[in-house]
Amino acid sequence: MPWVIAIMMFLTVLAAAAGLGLGTAASSLDEDTGTRATVQIVEPNPDRREAQARAALAVLEGQEGVESVRRIGSEEMEALLEPWLGPGGLEGDLPIPAMIEVDLSPAAYARLESLRAAVTEVAPSARVDDNAQWLAPLAGLIRALRWLAGALVLLMIGATAATVVLAARASLDTHRSTIEVLHLMGATDVQVARLFQRRIALDALFGGIVGLIAASLVLLVIGARVGALGSDLLGSAHLPVLSWAVLVALPVFGVALATVVARATILRALGRML
Known part of the structure; x- marks a missing residue:
């Protein structure tokens, strides 16, 4: 036994x-994705993409319930895409969307649709993704x-x-x-x-x-x-x-x-x- x-x-x-x-x-x-959203500025023109990214950042920072806003830098984007595109995959004219991470309070997360409308109003090429929904x-x-x-x-x-x-x-x-x-x-x-x-x-x-x-x-x-x-x-x-x-x-x-x-x-x- x-x-x-x-x-x-x-x-x-x-x-x-x-x-x-x-x-x-x-x-x-x-904890990592429960009340987090990701904003992507999908715009081929780099000048317009940069302008819309700055406008989206300004709107997000002024919204109530937004705990933190962080734009993902180019080096971090390259590190994220390198496994799929290879070391030299980003050296050409491949347009890379601007990425912004947004941490929301539970109350602000419940109003995600209004936040999405405010962002797309100043950045028409923006796409606001709910991380919890994807996961x-x-x-x-x-x-x-x-x-x-x-x-x-x-x-x-x-x-x-x-x-x-x-x-x-x-x-x-x-x-x-x-x-x-x-x-x-x-x-x-x-x-x-x-x-x-x-x-x-x-x-x-x-x-x-x-x-x-x-x-x-x-x-x-x-x-x-x-x-x-x-x-x-x-x-x-x-x-x-x-x-x-x-x-x-x-x-x-x-x-x-x-x-x-x-x-x-x-x-x-x-x-x-x-």
Whole structure:
């Protein structure tokens, strides 16, 4: 049973870590793009594009609820487009739209349509994009995966409880004659149950620690590989200290669950024996 519980705990920790990491990624996504908009000045003529960009900046800075306005510089635009266009892709006459990032308060975000109208009035070539709208499918996928991870954790907890029940019944059948002798000597069902639950608790503790260590090593390796990718989205799915505390607490919960289930199973079986 200890090795079966170790496998169960290994899978439970991985599923819980996935759910916690996705929760961190969802929170980071909401903080970064929840009330942020992007203004693009799509104008081929560079002079008119620059004039409209300055006019849009002036309008945005004067709007109520606009917390910050930042125009993306040419060097940053080149760095963003280089993976697709190559190092020399921007040396020609390719028109690059002017980009402006706008951080809004929740009240201003609710009035995004009026903000869009004010910007397009002074900059006809402007296009105001709602970042949260573009990322809504990704946010929905993250929520679905979080629910899936939670369901897997619950299934693994149920499977662990079923494993303890089967192990307790098998152990009880193996030591039936010894239990009868203990009853003849005056031992109560509670005293007999304590012997079984202590043994099962130790097995569950050993299996839980082994499963936690194995899962932690896997998570550390995956974290190092994800960090090497340099992806901001994947990097946001990290595990803070509180999440690691939850993962460490899972073996303790597993021991408590195994003890309670073993005690209930043994007492019920002993009651039927008499």
